[in-house]
Amino acid sequence: MGLKEFCFKKSLWVFHLSAGSCNNCDIEILDLLTPRYDIERFGMKLVGSIRHADVLLVTGIVTNKTKSRVLEIYSQASKPVLVIAIGACPCTGGIFTSSYNFAGPLDKVIPVDAYIPGCPPKPEAMLAGVVKLLKSKNRE
Amino acid sequence: MGIEIFYFLIFPGLLFCTVVGGLISWVDRKITARVQFRKGPPFMQPLYDVIKLLAKETVVPLRGSATTFILTPLFALFGATISAVFIMLPVLGIETGFTGDIIVIVYLLNIPSLTYVIGALASGNPLAAVGASREMKLMLSYELPFLLVLISVIIQSGMLISLSEIIAFQTSNGAFIGSLSGFIGFITVLMCFQAKLGLVPFDMAEGEGEICDGIIIEYSGSILAIFKLTKYIMFLILPALLTGLFFAGLSFSGIHILWSILKIMLIILLISLIRNTNPRVRIEQAMKFFWVWMNLFAIISIILAILGI
Numbered sequence: 001m002g003l004k005e006f007c008f009k010k011s012l013w014v015f016h017l018s019a020g021s022c023n024n025c026d027i028e029i030l031d032l033l034t035p036r037y038d039i040e041r042f043g044m045k046l047v048g049s050i051r052h053a054d055v056l057l058v059t060g061i062v063t064n065k066t067k068s069r070v071l072e073i074y075s076q077a078s079k080p081v082l083v084i085a086i087g088a089c090p091c092t093g094g095i096f097t098s099s100y101n102f103a104g105p106l107d108k109v110i111p112v113d114a115y116i117p118g119c120p121p122k123p124e125a126m127l128a129g130v131v132k133l134l135k136s137k138n139r140e
Numbered sequence: 141m142g143i144e145i146f147y148f149l150i151f152p153g154l155l156f157c158t159v160v161g162g163l164i165s166w167v168d169r170k171i172t173a174r175v176q177f178r179k180g181p182p183f184m185q186p187l188y189d190v191i192k193l194l195a196k197e198t199v200v201p202l203r204g205s206a207t208t209f210i211l212t213p214l215f216a217l218f219g220a221t222i223s224a225v226f227i228m229l230p231v232l233g234i235e236t237g238f239t240g241d242i243i244v245i246v247y248l249l250n251i252p253s254l255t256y257v258i259g260a261l262a263s264g265n266p267l268a269a270v271g272a273s274r275e276m277k278l279m280l281s282y283e284l285p286f287l288l289v290l291i292s293v294i295i296q297s298g299m300l301i302s303l304s305e306i307i308a309f310q311t312s313n314g315a316f317i318g319s320l321s322g323f324i325g326f327i328t329v330l331m332c333f334q335a336k337l338g339l340v341p342f343d344m345a346e347g348e349g350e351i352c353d354g355i356i357i358e359y360s361g362s363i364l365a366i367f368k369l370t371k372y373i374m375f376l377i378l379p380a381l382l383t384g385l386f387f388a389g390l391s392f393s394g395i396h397i398l399w400s401i402l403k404i405m406l407i408i409l410l411i412s413l414i415r416n417t418n419p420r421v422r423i424e425q426a427m428k429f430f431w432v433w434m435n436l437f438a439i440i441s442i443i444l445a446i447l448g449i
């Protein structure tokens with residue numbers, strides 16, 4: 001593992017994109033910033049612009065309306081960028097699978113690096129998912 | 141020629157200021173974390189951030205002017221480094237500088253803020269334009285009180301306009317912070333530097349909640365890393381200038397080194413605490429704050445300086 005990859009892992013800046021969520025997953029993500037979980041101790045922080053981001057967190061189903069936006073956001077990111085699907089919605093569709101507005105799971109739209117299921121997933125589960133993703137990157 | 145290049149690139153210029161400034165930005169983040177009962181980032185975090193950004197792809201926006209967009213961060217770094225040399229040489233007591241260098245410093249310190257504005261406008265992003273307009277208004281508001289306090293400092297030192305002579309005057313006659321006019325001036329300049337550093341409560345140019353990082357919204361990869369380095373340098377030189385103006389400068393000989401670190405840390409602590417205990421104000425509130433209250437403070441400081449209190 002080179003210096004580049006090491007520093008990448010030590011300073012993940014996270015951009016949060018809500019494609020069409022019920023807002024519960026988003027609140028759980030904000031939980032990660034609270035003193036109880038404090039992801040800043042791993043060097044992660046939430047950024048406001050996709051240009052700065054290393055990780056794209058997508059919550060909620062990709063609807064027919066947001067599909068083009070998700071694609072655009074993904075193409076605007078400066079690579080390399082990891083995509084993580086948070087919650088049952090972007091992984092499979094969750095409770096909205098049979099919705100008239102469902103444009104398919106997230107990995108049909110953009111490549112996804114990690115899936116974190118749960119409705120909503122616990123903050124611990126998100127942290128565990130990120131750790132597993134980084135470990136799998138190590139092995140490559 | 142050789143020694144000037146050494147001053148500019150290594151000590152006390154680019155290398156020294158970015159390393160120490162990165163350290164200070166870590167201290168600031170750690171204090172913020174402790175105030176919020178969190179653990180905070182690891183010690184090497186500023187280094188990780190910069191190396192990661194240098195290794196990432198740089199995206200240049202389609203609309204907007206590519207050359208200006210890419211060149212402005214370089215000018216920002218250049219301006220910050222030049223002002224670092226002019227400030228750190230007299231403050232550390234390495235060289236004396238020249239008569240009137242304090243005026244040159246005032247101009248040079250404006251280069252980073254100006255280049256932020258130009259870069260943001262060159263990116264062609266509407267949110268960046270909002271940020272740039274706020275940054276310009278902020279510059280208009282904090283420059284005047286800063287200049288007025290400089291006048292007060294110059295009057296107190298008996299019309300000396302070179303930073304090293306002002307420091308020498310304080311070393312023999314006691315630091316200006318001890319006098320009432322110096323104390324008021326110190327508070328005013330601290331507020332101006334809070335705005336210059338773009339920290340809460342004056343971070344409306346970068347308000348990440350409303351305008352998504354504002355002036356730096358389109359920057360990515362290595363040019364964002366250069367912006368970060370500029371920020372680190374400013375994090376060191378502005379407190380250093382404050383110590384030069386009010387605390388009789390820094391010194392790196394013997395036991396004085398502890399005393400110098402203490403001075404810088406005290407100012408960083410004040411800046412951090414202000415930023416952690418205040419909400420972001422709106423731009424017109426900030427302008428009112430500087431134009432009415434800070435100018436009033438600065439004028440009181442000048443009057444007290446003339447009276448010799």
Ligand code: SF4
Nearest residue numbers: 021022025087088089
């Ligand atoms: S996964 Fe569940 S909690 Fe999360 S957005 Fe979907 S429905 Fe809401």
